[in-house]
Amino acid sequence: MNSNEDYKRLTNYLYKTRKYLHEACNELNIDFSRVDPTVLENQISTCTHCGIWSTKLIPDLDLNPICSTRAKLIGL
Numbered sequence: 859m860n861s862n863e864d865y866k867r868l869t870n871y872l873y874k875t876r877k878y879l880h881e882a883c884n885e886l887n888i889d890f891s892r893v894d895p896t897v898l899e900n901q902i903s904t905c906t907h908c909g910i911w912s913t914k915l916i917p918d919l920d921l922n923p924i925c926s927t928r929a930k931l932i933g934l
C-alpha cells in the first residue's frame with residue numbers, strides 16, 4: 859500500500875478501537891498484505907496494556923508504548 863490516503867483512512871478507522879488490522883483493511887477495502895506496519899506505526903499503534911489503537915502513545919517505565927488513559931492510571 860503506497861497511498862497516504864489509505865493510511866489516513868486506516869488511522870481514523872482504528873482510532874480508539876481494538877479492531878484487528880486485517881479486519882479494518884477488509885472493511886475499508888484496503889489490501890492488508892500491502893500495509894507497511896512501520897509506516898502505519900508512525901501514525902497509530904496499539905497500547906501494550908489495553909490494546910487500544912492510539913495516535914499518542916507514550917513509553918511507560920519499561921519503555922512499552924501505552925495510551926494516555928493508562929498513563930494516568932499508573933501515574934506517569
Ligand SMILES: [Zn+2]
Nearest residue numbers: 905908925928
Ligand atoms: Zn491503554
